[in-house]
Structure formats: structure tokens, C-alpha cells
Amino acid sequence: xxxxxxxxxxxxxxxxxxxxxxxxxxxxxxxxxxxxxxxxxxxxxxxxxxxxxxxxxxxxxxxxxxxxxxxxxxxxxxxxxxxxxxxxxxxxxxxxxxxxxxxxxxxxxxxxxxxxxxxxxxxxxxxxxxx
Amino acid sequence: xxxxxxxxxxxxxxxxxxxxxxxxxxxxxxxxxxxxxxxxxxxxxxxxxxxxxxxxxxxxxxxxxxxxxxxxxxxxxxxxxxxxxxxxxxxxxxxxxxxxxxxxxxxxxxxxxxxxxxxxxxxxxxxxxxxxxxxxxxxxxxxxxxxxxxxxxxxxxxxxxxxxxxxxxxxxxxxxxxxxxxxxxxxxxxxxxxxxxxxxxxxxxxxxxxxxxxxxxxxxxxxxxxxxxxxxxxxxxxxxxxxxxxxxxxxxxxxxxxxxxxxxxxxxxxxxxxxxxxxxxxxxxxxxxxxxxxxxxxxxxxxxxxxxxxxxxxxxxxxxxxxxxxxxxxxxxxxxxxxxxxxxxxxxxxxxxxxxxxxxxxxxxxxxxxxxxxxxxxxxxxxxxxxxxxxxxxxxxxxxxxxxxxxxxxxxxxxxxxxxxxxxxxxxxxxxxxxxxxxxxxxxxxxxxxxxxxxxxxxxxxxxxxxxxxxxxxxxxxxxxxxxxxxxxxxxxxxxxxxxxxxxxxxxxxxxxxxxxxxxxxxxxxxxxxxxxxxxxxxxxxxxxxxxxxxxxxxxxxxxxxxxxxxxxxxxxxxxxxxxxxxxxxxxxxx
Numbered sequence: 001x002x003x004x005x006x007x008x009x010x011x012x013x014x015x016x017x018x019x020x021x022x023x024x025x026x027x028x029x030x031x032x033x034x035x036x037x038x039x040x041x042x043x044x045x046x047x048x049x050x051x052x053x054x055x056x057x058x059x060x061x062x063x064x065x066x067x068x069x070x071x072x073x074x075x076x077x078x079x080x081x082x083x084x085x086x087x088x089x090x091x092x093x094x095x096x097x098x099x100x101x102x103x104x105x106x107x108x109x110x111x112x113x114x115x116x117x118x119x120x121x122x123x124x125x126x127x128x129x130x131x
Numbered sequence: 132x133x134x135x136x137x138x139x140x141x142x143x144x145x146x147x148x149x150x151x152x153x154x155x156x157x158x159x160x161x162x163x164x165x166x167x168x169x170x171x172x173x174x175x176x177x178x179x180x181x182x183x184x185x186x187x188x189x190x191x192x193x194x195x196x197x198x199x200x201x202x203x204x205x206x207x208x209x210x211x212x213x214x215x216x217x218x219x220x221x222x223x224x225x226x227x228x229x230x231x232x233x234x235x236x237x238x239x240x241x242x243x244x245x246x247x248x249x250x251x252x253x254x255x256x257x258x259x260x261x262x263x264x265x266x267x268x269x270x271x272x273x274x275x276x277x278x279x280x281x282x283x284x285x286x287x288x289x290x291x292x293x294x295x296x297x298x299x300x301x302x303x304x305x306x307x308x309x310x311x312x313x314x315x316x317x318x319x320x321x322x323x324x325x326x327x328x329x330x331x332x333x334x335x336x337x338x339x340x341x342x343x344x345x346x347x348x349x350x351x352x353x354x355x356x357x358x359x360x361x362x363x364x365x366x367x368x369x370x371x372x373x374x375x376x377x378x379x380x381x382x383x384x385x386x387x388x389x390x391x392x393x394x395x396x397x398x399x400x401x402x403x404x405x406x407x408x409x410x411x412x413x414x415x416x417x418x419x420x421x422x423x424x425x426x427x428x429x430x431x432x433x434x435x436x437x438x439x440x441x442x443x444x445x446x447x448x449x450x451x452x453x454x455x456x457x458x459x460x461x462x463x464x465x466x467x468x469x470x471x472x473x474x475x476x477x478x479x480x481x482x483x484x485x486x487x488x489x490x491x492x493x494x495x496x497x498x499x500x501x502x503x504x505x506x507x508x509x510x511x512x513x514x515x516x517x518x519x520x521x522x523x524x525x526x527x528x529x530x531x532x533x534x535x536x537x538x539x540x541x542x543x544x545x546x547x548x549x550x551x552x553x554x555x556x557x558x559x560x561x562x563x564x565x566x567x568x569x570x571x572x573x574x575x576x577x578x579x580x581x582x583x584x585x586x587x588x589x590x591x592x593x594x595x596x597x598x599x600x601x602x603x604x605x606x607x608x609x610x611x612x613x614x615x616x617x618x619x620x621x622x623x624x625x626x627x628x629x630x631x632x633x634x635x636x637x638x639x640x641x642x643x644x645x646x647x648x649x650x651x652x653x654x655x656x657x658x659x660x661x662x663x664x665x666x667x668x669x670x671x672x673x674x675x676x677x678x679x680x681x682x683x684x685x686x687x688x689x690x691x692x693x694x695x696x697x698x699x700x701x702x703x704x705x706x707x708x709x710x711x712x713x714x715x716x717x718x719x720x721x722x
Contacts, residue, residue: 015384023399087378087382087383108382108383108386109388109389109422111390112394112397113393125633
């Protein structure tokens with residue numbers, strides 16, 4: 001599988017989900033699974049088999065890091081790069097998130113025009129880490 | 132001042148009273164030792180003049196009793212006698228008299244002596260006031276204050292100290308070893324700034340510790356003050372949480388606003404009519420500006436509160452400046468400005484926080500680009516400086532108004548709005564840059580003359596001998612293993628810990644190759660592939676593999692040293708690394 005096609009976005013804010021749909025779906029041409037919660041992501045993961053996950057950090061009920069832990073235990077998700085979307089730009093927070101096993105961090109506000117290209121870099125990067 | 136005159140012979144007593152009164156002191160009299168003692172009990176007396184030869188209670192015995200009765204302050208007793216010889220005066224001084232006068236008393240001498248004791252009493256009163264005030268402060272202050280003698284034992288303490296320590300000990304603190312109370316000895320006290328209250332429950336409070344040493348003669352003492360930091364820490368934590376929340380709450384809507392506008396402008400929802408495009412661009416630009424303002428305010432709050440942690444490491448300034456140019460080329464091109472990097476020195480390393488350094492450079496470069504006329508060049512120069520390294524950002528713009536130059540590194544300072552391109556700044560950039568550079572031990576300045584453009588200079592301290600000191604990089608997925616490695620190695624050289632290869636590569640790209648690399652291939656994907664990529668970090672002969680998941684043949688195949696877990700003792704690993712580190716320093720000195 002040499003092209004990135006299926007991207008899962010987990011984001012509780014409906015407006016940001018819509019931006020992601022425009023950016024990654026319409027502009028980027030990716031096939032998307034838009035999830036409003038960590039639970040929804042877990043329900044969809046096996047069927048959708050994403051090649052990359054964009055994961056909001058601060059979500060009610062199941063937080064981003066929690067969702068990441070659960071996703072990692074799904075069979076087809078083991079080597080899939082997971083990139084956090086976060087509004088917390090503080091250096092220490094970023095380091096803590098990377099330590100929790102994220103492939104990368106995208107800081108909000110992000111540029112929806114360059115996002116389709118940006119995530120491809122994380123995808124390639126991620127394959128280096130999880131060969 | 133009140134003088135008590137004690138004499139059993141009336142004429143002699145009256146004579147003394149007359150003399151004292153003439154000098155101007157208040158006088159009370161007693162005809163016997165017994166009467167004198169009664170006076171002392173009920174009246175305030177400053178000085179006693181007493182006759183040595185009296186029936187019943189003589190002057191010697193009276194002196195003894197007065198000394199016993201009057202405690203807390205010192206009462207000058209002057210004995211008076213017409214007896215021949217010195218022995219009785221010597222005796223009187225021995226039992227507690229302060230001075231003597233020979234009868235008949237000469238007025239001038241009496242006057243001089245009373246004046247002298249008045250001075251002594253004034254000094255005594257002054258000292259007492261000081262002590263009283265000191266005691267009041269000591270007892271009411273919330274910080275625990277202890278004085279420790281040279282044997283490391285408590286010899287003085289205040290109320291707060293009593294409460295802090297006696298609550299659990301239930302005993303007098305005097306004589307208690309300070310080590311027992313604080314968990315550290317007298318020697319360590321001098322170099323300790325913070326201490327966690329030992330044995331104080333689940334969440335032991337942290338105290339800041341300040342000490343001051345003093346001595347009386349050959350005896351030395353150390354007075355320490357313990358200030359409870361819990362409340363301050365709690366407020367700090369609340370402020371951090373508040374900042375994080377504010378940041379999150381402001382950024383989330385901003386993400387939608389700026390994102391939607393960006394998509395509109397990019398034509399994701401169809402082509403916009405030119406007028407709508409212009410308006411959307413205005414909104415987009417200002418959304419981005421709001422984002423920068425939030426970032427700047429967060430930085431500012433952290434910097435001013437001294438709560439921004441800088442990750443200062445040796446870094447190659449050349450590499451960082453290259454990165455800075457790459458990052459700002461897009462903006463320069465947009466405004467038709469050229470960006471040129473001139474590195475006029477060989478290797479230049481400085482201890483900086485790379486991200487924050489890039490932030491400073493981005494600020495200076497974007498300012499320079501913003502103020503450059505189209506077609507002009509912004510020059511970025513790296514030069515040697517007596518104080519270290521000098522980085523100059525020079526533009527060919529209109530220069531800075533001299534009036535503004537004096538306050539340009541202050542908070543919320545912006546030149547007046549006549550220059551259209553200055554729109555979009557937050558007025559915090561240079562202020563934050565200054566604070567960041569100063570936190571990295573450097574300085575920032577600017578020079579400019581009308582029509583000649585401006586030059587902004589950052590001077591950063593140079594590393595001793597400008598050679599990166601040896602350091603060891605450890606790659607292991609397991610936190611506990613990393614921690615163990617760190618404790619083993621940290622006394623040999625500086626140690627950096629990373630969980631995986633990608634993080635390691637990013638670090639090396641930024642600060643250069645490590646002197647030695649310790650890596651555990653466990654949980655890093657295929658061990659063979661992992662090891663094959665290790666030489667991207669540092670030379671093969673500087674790599675030590677650890678872990679049980681491999682064997683000798685595996686390590687041999689990759690040409691690396693290997694230490695299995697079962698035998699990876701602290702000493703064995705240290706010996707290996709020491710060899711590598713010594714080789715490195717030897718090699719460098721030849722070069």
C-alpha cells in the first residue's frame with residue numbers, strides 16, 4: 001500500500017470536523033472517517049482500517065491519549081501513525097504527548113490548505129518508526 | 132532617672148539625697164536594708180546608692196539580695212563608705228556592686244558616675260528594645276526560624292519552628308540535631324535552596340531554605356529560615372492550568388475561523404468574486420494575527436513569571452540559522468525580498484534552546500523582511516564576537532525612528548502606524564525576543580541610521596574552547612531502563628534520553644552527533660532494521676547495544692559493541708563508555 005488514502009479524524013468540535021472534511025476530503029481527496037469521539041473511533045477502526053489517524057487531544061469522556069492507547073490495541077492499528085491535533089502549544093505539553101506514543105503533533109490553528117500535504121509527511125515518517 | 136539612696140544615718144542620707152537632687156535626678160530614700168528591698172519591689176529604681184555599714188542588713192548582704200531580686204535588667208549598685216582601705220570595696224564588688232564612692236562623697240565624682248551609669252542604662256534599654264522587637268518578629272512570622280550551632284544542634288527556634296517540628300516530636304527542639312529535623316546536615320544546609328519536609332505525610336510541603344552564618348568569638352552559628360512554598364506552588368499551578376485552558380478555549384474557535392477563511396480563499400468552496408476575496412483575505416490575515424497574539428501573550432506570561440522552561444543545549448548556530456532562513460524564505464519571497472545567509476566563521480556552537488532561538492530569529496527576520504522595500508536583500512550574518520557569537524540581521528529599509536529605538540525592546544511597543552507594513556504586529560515580538568535571548572545568557576541590540584537600514588544584533592555566549600563537550604545518547608523504549616541508564620552514566624557525561632530513532636535523529640540534527648550512543652533495539656520494530664539505521668546517529672564504533680533480545684552474532688554482524696542485560700552492570704557499561712569518551716577527547720585535542 002504505497003499511497004495514503006484512508007484517514008481517520010477524531011475531533012469533538014463539529015466545526016473543526018467540517019474544516020477537516022473540506023481540507024482533507026475535498027482539497028486533499030482522501031477517504032475520511034470523521035469521528036466525534038474516541039468511542040466512535042474505536043467502533044470504526046477495524047472496519048475502516050485507517051492508514052493514518054488525526055486525533056484531538058482534549059475531548060470529553062475519552063481523551064486523545066486514552067483513545068490512542070485503545071486504538072493501539074486494535075489489531076489493524078498497530079503500526080498506523082497517529083498524529084495529535086492540539087490547541088496546547090506549550091513545549092512541555094508537546095513533549096509529553098510525543099512520549100505517549102504519538103507520531104507527531106499538529107498545533108491548532110492549523111492551515112487547512114497545507115494540511116493534506118503535511119499529513120503525508122507524518123505518514124511517511126510514521127512508516128519509518130513502525131516498519 | 133530614679134536613684135534610691137540607702138543609709139541608716141539620717142544626716143549622711145540627707146546629704147546624699149541633696150547631692151543627687153541637685154544634679155537633677157529623682158531621689159527616693161530608705162533608712163534600712165529592709166526598707167530598700169520594699170522600695171525595689173514596688174517602685175521603679177534605676178540606680179542604688181547604698182551605705183556599706185548598716186545594722187541588721189548591711190550593705191554587702193543588701194547588694195547580694197538586690198542582685199537576686201532584680202533579674203532581667205541590670206541594676207547599677209554604687210556602694211558608699213568611709214572605711215579605711217580597699218578590702219571592703221573589693222568585697223562589695225565581689226558580691227555584685229558595680230562601683231564605689233568614698234565618704235565624704237565629692238559632688239563632681241558622684242555626678243560623673245551617675246552620668247556614666249545613665250549612659251550604660253540607655254544602652255541597656257536600647258538593646259532590650261531591639262531584642263523585644265526581634266522576638267516579636269520571630270514569634271509572629273509564619274516562617275520557621277532555627278539557629279543551629281557548630282555541632283549541628285538547634286540552639287534557638289521560633290514559634291513557627293516549634294509548630295512545624297514539635298507537632299510530631301512533642302518535645303523541646305533545643306539540642307535536637309538538625310539532621311533529625313530536616314534530613315540533611317549542617318554542611319548541606321548551606322548549599323540547599325529547597326527542602327521537602329521529611330516525614331510529613333503523603334503530600335509533604337516544600338520549603339525554600341535560606342541560611343545565614345554568624346559567629347561570636349570562636350563559636351559559629353547558622354540561622355535558617357524555612358518558607359512554606361505550598362501556597363505559592365498551588366497558585367502557580369492554577370495559573371498554568373488557567374493559561375492552558377485559555378489557550379485551548381481561544382484556539383479552538385480560532386481554528387474554525389481561520390480554517391474556514393483559508394479554505395474560502397483557497398477556493399475550496401468555489402471561486403470567490405474579487406471583492407469577497409479581498410474581504411476574506413482581510414479576515415484571514417487578522418485571524419492569523421489574533422493567533423500570534425495569543426501565542427505571544429502566553430509566552431509573555433510564562434517568561435515574566437520565570438516559568439518558561441528553556442531546553443538549553445549546545446547547538447550549531449550555523450545549522451540553526453540555515454533552518455531559520457528556510458523557514459522565512461516563503462514570507463520573503465511573498466514580499467519580493469531576498470534572504471541571504473553569510474557565515475563568516477568555522478564551527479560555531481552555543482548553548483541555546485533551539486526552538487526559542489528559531490523563534491527569536493523568525494521575529495527578527497520577519498521584521499526585517501516586512502520593512503524591506505521590494506527587490507532588496509535582508510542579510511543574516513554569523514560573526515565572531517569578543518563576548519561570543521554575534522548574529523546580525525541587516526535590512527535596507529528606512530531604518531528605525533530614533534525616538535522609537537529607545538523603547539523598541541519594551542512591552543507593547545510599536546512604531547507609529549505611518550508604515551503600512553508594520554500592521555499585523557503584536558508589539559510583543561522584540562520584547563519576547565529580548566527576554567528569550569537574555570534567558571539564554573545573551574543580549575540583543577539594534578543600530579540604525581536614517582536611510583541606511585537597520586541592524587539587529589544578538590550576541591550569544593560561546594562555549595569554552597568551542598568544542599561540544601562529550602555527551603551520551605540513550606535510545607530505549609522502556610522508561611525505567613532509560614532512567615536506570617541515566618543514573619549510571621550521568622556522572623561520566625551529559626546524557627540525553629529518547630524513546631525512539633526518529634526522536635534521536637531530530638535531536639542529532641539539531642545539536643550534532645553524540646560522543647557515544649547506547650541503544651536497546653527492543654520494541655523498536657525489526658531489530659536488524661533498527662540497528663542498520665543507528666549509524667545515521669553516530670559512527671559505528673561509538674555505538675553500544677544493550678538488551679537481552681540479541682546475541683553476540685547479531686552485534687558482530689552490525690559491527691557494534693554489545694552488552695547483554697544479564698551482565699550489563701553499571702561498572703561494565705561505564706568502563707565501555709569511558710573508553711569511548713576518552714578516545715573522543717584525545718582525538719579532538721590532536722585535531
